[in-house]
Amino acid sequence: MRRHWPEVGRRAKGFRSPAGGRHTGAVSAALPDIRIPTDLLPADGRFCSGPSKVRPEAVAALAAEANDYLGTSHRQAGVRFMVARLRNGLAELLALPDGYEVLLGNGGTTAFWDALSFGVIDQRSHHLVFGEFSGKFAAVARAAPHLGEPSTAKAEPGTAPALAAVEGVDAYCLTHNETSTGVITELVRPQGADDGALVLVDATSAAGGARFDPAETDVYYLAPQKCLASDGGLWLAACSPDAVARIERLAASDRWVPASLDLGIALENSRKDQTYNTPALATIFLAVQQVEWINESGGLHWAAGRCATNAGIVYGWAEASEHTTPFVTDPALRSPVVATIDLAGDVDATTVAGVLRANGVHDTESYRKLGRNQLRFALFPAIEPDDVRALTRCVDHVVAELRSA
Secondary structure, three states: OOOOOOOOOEEOOOOEOOOOOEOOOEEOOOOOOOOOOHHHOOOOOEOOOOOOOOOHHHHHHHHHHHHHHOOOOOOOHHHHHHHHHHHHHHHHHOOOOOOOEEEEEEOHHHHHHHHHHHHOOOOOEEEEEOOHHHHHHHHHHHHOOOOOOOEEEEOOOOOOOOOOOOOOOOEEEEEOEEOOOOEEOOOOOOOOOOOOOEEEEEOOOOOOOOOOOHHHOOEEEEOOOOOOOOOOOEEEEEEOHHHHHHHHHHHOOOOOOOHHHOHHHHHHHHOOOOOOOOOOHHHHHHHHHHHHHHHHHOHHHHHHHHHHHHHHHHHHHHHHOOOEEEOOOOHHHEOOOEEEEEEOOOOOHHHHHHHHHHOOOEOOEOOOOOOOOEEEEEOOOOOOHHHHHHHHHHHHHHHHHHHHO
């Protein structure tokens, strides 16, 4: 059988990557051969919205401890101690109130949506939908045969819907930061909600980079491949006492739940500082490195301030430039962790992103399903403000070269 390999085109030659080594990225045959001067390039060219930049110091720490950590049992003291560091560090980072517990399990946020549909949503949920990921969780709840039809409040990408109480709803499903569109929302409990209703917040791209009041949430959940500068495949959830009680009640009911998605089992294992099935040990280690680095640097206040600095650089540049515009028009909704920037109609964003990638500046493409002439930049705590400034200079250089061609 003939195998099909992706077309990589010709290779760019004669310039070096931001890390100092020879650039090895391929330039598509359809892309113009634009070389960005070395003095404009960022020191680290990773701006992906997930998996995010992993700090080199964290990778070096993993390598230093690999022989005693990687390839060891996740049921034994060494790995369980690392899980405890992650749970305790995250509780400190998020300043969780007394009684909140940090749960973890395998599968990432997508799997956790399924787990929530089994283990936290009792009968009916209400969802704020304003992008790809907030819409996906609503679809999970709608497809669950054991749940009632969910209620939704929708808004166009780039905006966010208002939160209002809905009668008969026992779980309000919010998104702190919509990664696909770069919209951030304020987290508050709905006024007038039914007694016992819980607030479930997808914080995948916000946790560790945006301020919030944890007392306004019952399940604040995330995956570590964004602000926590690790890899994916793991979910973490900060759960209030009310959420824990809901989990325990549903786990004891006759509702059928696959064991890998059973939050009762996850709760039991998390309290032992382990997971139900084998986790990715490197992911846990790297997340610990990031959480402890943030805590030692000043905690969430420091990390959110660093992200706000990065956001100020990007949005200030986008507003001042004649070839860029912030996609999110309301400044109050502009994300400090993921920026979406529209380009002028005479400049093709796909070409700009391709040229940037060929020069070692990676993953500036817009979210694939949004379908806009747009660039998207991660602004997570691991990303240096000087590199964000360099990124804007690189975009300006590429646009100028394209227009002069």
